Amino acid sequence: MKPYIRTLGYRDRSEIGYKLRIYLFIIFVGLFVVSDFYGNVRDYLNYSEDLEHVTDPQGGFAFLMAMDAASCKEDAFTFLAVELPLYTLLVGICIYFTTVLAQGNKSGWNRYLRTLPITPVMRAKSMLWSRGVIFVICTLCVTAFSGAFSWVVFGKDIALKAIPAALITSLIVETSDLLVNSIVVRWVLTADKKYSDNISFTAGLFPMLFLSLGLGSACPGHTDWADCQIGFSFNYRWIIYLLVLVLINIIGCLILVRNFKKYYE
Numbered sequence: 001m002k003p004y005i006r007t008l009g010y011r012d013r014s015e016i017g018y019k020l021r022i023y024l025f026i027i028f029v030g031l032f033v034v035s036d037f038y039g040n041v042r043d044y045l046n047y048s049e050d051l052e053h054v055t056d057p058q059g060g061f062a063f064l065m066a067m068d069a070a071s072c073k074e075d076a077f078t079f080l081a082v083e084l085p086l087y088t089l090l091v092g093i094c095i096y097f098t099t100v101l102a103q104g105n106k107s108g109w110n111r112y113l114r115t116l117p118i119t120p121v122m123r124a125k126s127m128l129w130s131r132g133v134i135f136v137i138c139t140l141c142v143t144a145f146s147g148a149f150s151w152v153v154f155g156k157d158i159a160l161k162a163i164p165a166a167l168i169t170s171l172i173v174e175t176s177d178l179l180v181n182s183i184v185v186r187w188v189l190t191a192d193k194k195y196s197d198n199i200s201f202t203a204g205l206f207p208m209l210f211l212s213l214g215l216g217s218a219c220p221g222h223t224d225w226a227d228c229q230i231g232f233s234f235n236y237r238w239i240i241y242l243l244v245l246v247l248i249n250i251i252g253c254l255i256l257v258r259n260f261k262k263y264y265e
Contacts, residue, residue: 005122005125005126005129006126006129007126008118008122008123008126008127008130009126009127009129009130009133010130011109012100012126012127012130013130013133013134015099015100015103015104015107015109016096016099016100017099017103021091021092022091024091025087025088025090025091028087029084029087033079033083033084033087036075036079037075037076037079040072040073040075040076040079041072041076041153043069043072045153073154073158073230074230076153076154077150077154077158077161077162077230080146080149080150080162080166081146081161081162081165081166081169082165082166082169084142084145084146084166085139085142085143085146085166085167085169085170085173086169086173086212088138088139088141088142088170089135089138089139089142089169089170089173089174089177090173091138092134092135092137092138093131093134093135093138093173093174093177094173094177094204094205094208095177095181095184095200095201095204095205095208096127096131096134096177096181097127097131097181097182097184097185097188097204097256098181098184098185098188098199098200098203098204099200099204100127101185101188101189101196101200102188102191102193102196102197102199102200103196105188105189105191105192105193105196106193106196110189113264114263114264118264119264120257120260120261120263120264120265121257121260123260123264124253124256124257124260127256128253128256131178135170135174138170139166139167139170139174142166142170143163143166143167143170146162146163146166147159147162147163147166150162150163158230161230161233164234168219169216171242171245172212172215172216172245173208173212174249175215175245175248175249175252176208176209176211176212176215177204177208177212178248178249178252178253178256179211179248179249179251179252179255180204180207180208180211181204181208182252182253182255182256182259183255183259184199184200184203184204184207185256185259185260186259186262186263187199187203188200189259189263190263215245218241219241220235220237220238220240220241
């Protein structure tokens with residue numbers, strides 16, 4: 001059974017259109033985010049260097065420079081811990097299920113699979129496995145980069161806060177996408193191939209984004225996910241929050257299997 005699941009997963013990943021997603025990621029991040037991030041890091045380093053030569057840290061200009069340096073560090077932290085993981089996961093796994101199935105409608109792959117001894121559970125497992133591979137790779141890469149960059153530029157303490165924040169951001173996006181797209185799968189499978197892509201994008205992307213923002217703003221510790229600052233911290237309430245995210249993932253998987261059963265049986 002495992003070889004079939006891996007083979008189906010490999011076939012699914014070949015339909016996802018990574019080149020287009022990577023181009024969009026580079027354009028979006030490059031045009032709207034990286035320039036501000038670079039400016040914040042540059043200003044922080046300049047302010048920090050100037051403050052090393054200040055004899056009176058409480059002096060007027062020194063006090064203002066310290067405030068500006070702290071502001072630049074917070075903005076850079078927000079990019080590393082929240083924005084970059086968000087964009088990476090949007091590119092990597094956003095509407096993965098519905099995109100693959102919409103392409104399958106066009107190519108006839110979905111109809112062909114119905115002629116094979118592929119059970120709904122096998123089909124769901126193959127998509128979950130292939131999507132999980134992408135999620136793990138994207139999450140590890142962006143978290144490693146954010147942690148390493150934070151460590152080198154801002155120090156160990158900031159890096160140890162950026163890493164869990166990046167992981168939580170990735171998990172929120174993954175959870176929202178899994179639940180929403182497991183529901184939308186039902187309409188994509190039965191839609192005409194001319195409308196599959198539109199249904200996938202419209203019904204999959206926007207509800208997922210709204211759910212992500214809702215879950216993010218509900219983060220415990222008085223920290224808004226969409227405006228994460230260096231004060232990002234963990235406490236016992238995170239256990240409940242993480243359990244909720246796990247439960248949503250389980251519900252999404254069950255919905256995916258159910259929708260495949262309605263299609264294949």
